[in-house]
Amino acid sequence: MSSFLWTSGHLGWGVFAIVVFSGIWLLLADLYWRLRTTRISRFLLALAVGWVIGVGLIMLLVGR
Amino acid sequence: MHAGKSAMIRPDACAISRGRAVLVLQIFILGVLAAAVAATVLYFPNPSPLIRHWLPPRKRWPERQIRGWLNSGKYQRSFLRHFYNDPERVVPPGTSLVGPADGLVTSADEQGGIRYLVIALSFWDMHVQRSPVAGVVVSVESLGNEFMDGEGREFAFIREKPCPVQKRVVIATDAGQIAVRLITSVAARRIEVWVEEGQTIERGQRIGRILLGSTVVLELPANTKLLVRPGERVWAGETPVAEGLVAS
Numbered sequence: 001m002s003s004f005l006w007t008s009g010h011l012g013w014g015v016f017a018i019v020v021f022s023g024i025w026l027l028l029a030d031l032y033w034r035l036r037t038t039r040i041s042r043f044l045l046a047l048a049v050g051w052v053i054g055v056g057l058i059m060l061l062v063g064r
Numbered sequence: 065m066h067a068g069k070s071a072m073i074r075p076d077a078c079a080i081s082r083g084r085a086v087l088v089l090q091i092f093i094l095g096v097l098a099a100a101v102a103a104t105v106l107y108f109p110n111p112s113p114l115i116r117h118w119l120p121p122r123k124r125w126p127e128r129q130i131r132g133w134l135n136s137g138k139y140q141r142s143f144l145r146h147f148y149n150d151p152e153r154v155v156p157p158g159t160s161l162v163g164p165a166d167g168l169v170t171s172a173d174e175q176g177g178i179r180y181l182v183i184a185l186s187f188w189d190m191h192v193q194r195s196p197v198a199g200v201v202v203s204v205e206s207l208g209n210e211f212m213d214g215e216g217r218e219f220a221f222i223r224e225k226p227c228p229v230q231k232r233v234v235i236a237t238d239a240g241q242i243a244v245r246l247i248t249s250v251a252a253r254r255i256e257v258w259v260e261e262g263q264t265i266e267r268g269q270r271i272g273r274i275l276l277g278s279t280v281v282l283e284l285p286a287n288t289k290l291l292v293r294p295g296e297r298v299w300a301g302e303t304p305v306a307e308g309l310v311a312s
Contacts, residue, residue, distance in 0.1 A: 009083020011090045023097040030104050031115050034123050 004062065014062040021054050121146060121188040130187050134251055134276070147276075150192045153301035155268035160291065160307040161196035162268055163298035164244045165189075165280035169305075170216055171294050174286045181282040181290065181305060182216045183298060191273050193246055193280055194301035197309070198267040199237035201259045207232055208248070215247045216279035228279075231255050233271055239309040243283040244271065252278035268301035285309065 004014035029047050103112040110129045111119055125143050133139045139147075155162060167183040174180070185191060208221075208229040215221060215228035230247040246255045257272040259265055274280070282305065284290075289308040292298055298305055 008086075009080055010087035016090055016094075019094060020097060023101050027100055027104060027115070030108075030112075031118065034111055034115070034119055 012062075014058060017058045017062055018055055021058060022051065025051055025054060116142070122186075125187070127187065131251075146188075147191065149190055150270075151190065153194065153268060153299070155301055156304055158304070158307075159309075160304035161242070161282070161284070161288075161309060162194065163292075163300050163303040163305045164196050164271075164282050165193045165298070165300045166191075167280065167298065169292050169294050169296050169298060172290055172292075173219075175219055175222070177286050179284045179286050179288060179290070180219065180222075181284065181292070183280045183282070184216055185274065185278055185280065187251075187276060190300065191275065192270050192300065193244065193272050193274070195233075195235060195259075195265045195267060195269045195271050196244065196282060196305065197235060197237045197242060199235040199242075199265060201261055201263045201265060202234040202236045202241065203232075203261055204257050204259065205232040205234070206230075207245075211248055211250050211253055213250050215249050216281065221245055221247050221279070221281055229253075229255075231257050231272065233257060233259065235265065237309065240285060242285075242309070245279075245281040245283065246272055246274050247279040247281065248274065249276075249278040252276040282306075 004012045006012050025047075029043075033043060100112075100114055103114055107113070110126060111124060116124050125140065125146075130143070133143070163183065165183045165185055166189040167185040169181065170184045171182045172179060206229075208227040210226040210228060212220070212226060212228050215230075220226075221228055221230060228247050228249065230245050232243050232245050234241060234243045246257065248255060252274050254275040255272060256275070259269075259271045265271065284306055287308070288306045290306050292303065292305045297303075
């Protein structure tokens, strides 16, 4: 797990991937919200579920 | 002995420098991302400059943002560029009257033998008005006494008082006279008229501009056949809005 946070003199690929994914997810969500008319509750739910799935996949792939 | 030692050190030094290079790259990527997220948060609920280009005008500059600019008198340069946009228009063949403005037809009611085709312009519409017909400008009148909202409703524009500030361009054609009213609102307080009395104008020719969203009314003889209905969008100089202009 320690290599997840820090490895070989740089940030661990796991934490790096999670931060980058979260940032891009937020930017894309903002763009989608402006382009499409959608109920805010449904949108926030989809946003949260998508983020959890994305982070879960990163943990599975990088955290192994 | 020395050679063996340096051979043992070299891979470590290489790994450290590679680690540093990766770290620098990671910090750079995170910095760019952090700047993008910060811009999104700072500009919220308005769109950040990063995504503005991908949005249609109505979403790019939300109404609340434009109303804020109206109060402060400071506008975003890209919005002003969009606002002063004056594209060429292809006038359709034929003798039909073309739309005098870009906008939404809100009513086409008749009063006193005149049909008033009311076109509401939004902040995002092109604001140059065009002549619906070829003819001669008979007069350019300045009317009204107040900047108001609801200037296109219930014939507010032909009331004695309070009446919205407006310019009325009367155009004489072979088949009778028509008039175009360029009407201000609370937001739109300036009108430029680019034609003068006695000037011969072409169908679809630019006649003026209202600065920021407002209303344009086309006055027609009541017996003119309308080709558009309330709720439809029209484009200045391109959309046929009426036909059968007959001298009365």
